[in-house]
Amino acid sequence: MAFAILAQQPAWALALAAVGLIVATRAAVLLALWFYAAFLRPGKPLRARYGAWAVVTGATDGIGRAIALELAAAGLGVVLVGRNPDKLAKVAAEVRARRPGAETRTFVIDFAADGLAENVAALAESVRDLDVGVLVNNAGLCYPYARYFHEVDEKLARDLIALNVEQVTRLTHALMPGMVRRKRGAVVNIGSGAATILPSDPLYTVYAATKAYVDQFSRSLYVEYKNMGIDVQCQAPMYVATKMASIRNATLLAPSPETYARASVRYIGYEPRCTPHWAHGVVWYLFSIVPEPLVDRYLLGMSLFIREKGRAKDARKKAL
Structure with missing residues (x-):
């Protein structure tokens, strides 16, 4: 019928x-x-698959600190990289307290300072004797608050490129030969939904452009090195409740660093581009089905609001 x-x-x-x-x-x-x-989906056995140690940049606060703690919980030794020696020592002590017997090392470096090539070379030399299986390029910089492109001063533009582009490139280049030699490894570059999920990021233009570099850099390396046993991945979170995002309290759409880190570590070794926190994935889908002009208008309005709040805060500081 x-x-x-x-x-x-x-x-x-x-x-x-x-x-x-x-x-x-x-x-x-x-x-x-x-x-x-x-x-x-279960996370991969990181130590068995990639190696005994992980190097995590920007490890003193926020996402970097939380990821370092998660990697230590997964059984890896962690090399904590940051510019504040006191904070690095505090995080190292926290790692050992949470996982007695965990191996930690610290390395002090300011990626925005002069002599980046020499400093990265010194970092690579300091871990030459370690079986570094995971590199997490987390250190980065964003605008203090939204501003038009012509309002971005020379120092901010230079620091954005140094931290978000040059240090990711140089450190990956420095540690990749060891992974190639061992025929295993994972590189995780923390990008941004501003470059991967959103069609535009008005008033954060230079920041978004540097993160777009991270996305394409990671995707191309993934293709280059996949057959050598090395997994390269760009993680593109939306808002996370960190100092950098100026968000104090975690919400569903802005999870705590610890919540994000648990998802982040579980995604290592899978897709070359991902948004580990599930709510960010929902936002990605929603933005993909809304016409871009409407999204652009919404994002511009939100950025202008943030700009006005930031300018008012600056004005109050100057008045003191």
């Missing part, structure tokens, strides 16, 4: 129904795969 009814339908209707079925099936499969990756 059903076949008889179908046979009576015009060809265009059958073709349209077939296309609809294909689209619906594809959407269902993608949803199932996303759900599995976000909630059910």
Whole structure:
């Protein structure tokens, strides 16, 4: 009976129904795969797969500190890299307190200071005797608050490029030969939803452009080194409740660094581009289905609001 009814339908209707079925099936499969990756997929055995040590930059606060703690909990020794020796010592003590017997090392470096090439070379030399299996390029810089491109001063522009582009490139280049030699390793570059999820990031233009570099840098390295046993990944979070984001209290859409780090470490070694926190993935989907002009208008309005608040705060400081 059903076949008889179908046979009576015009060809265009059958073709349209077939296309609809294909689209619906594809959407269902993608949803199932996303759900599995976000909630059910186990993390990889990092120490066995990649090596005994992880190097984490920007490890004194926020996402970097939380990821270092998670990697230590996964059984890796951690090299904590940052510019504040007291904070590095505090995080190292926290790692050992949470995981007695965990191995830690610290290295003090200011990626925005002069002599970046020499400083990165010194860092690479300091870990030459270690089986570094995981590199997390987390150190980065954003605007103090939203501003037009012509309002970005020379120092801020230079520091953004130095931290978000040059140090990621140089440190990866310095540690990659060891991974190639050992035929295993994972490089995790912390990008931003500003470059990967959003169609634009007005009034944060230079920041977003540097993170777009991180995204393409990571994607190309993934293709280059996948057959050598090395996984390269760009993680693109949206807001996380950190000092850099100026968010004090965690929410569903702005998780705590610890919540983000748990998802982040579980994603290492899988997709070359990902948004580990599930709520950020939902935001990614929503932005993808809204017309870009509407998203652009919303983002510009939000950035202008942040700019006015920042300028008012600066004015109050000057008045004191």
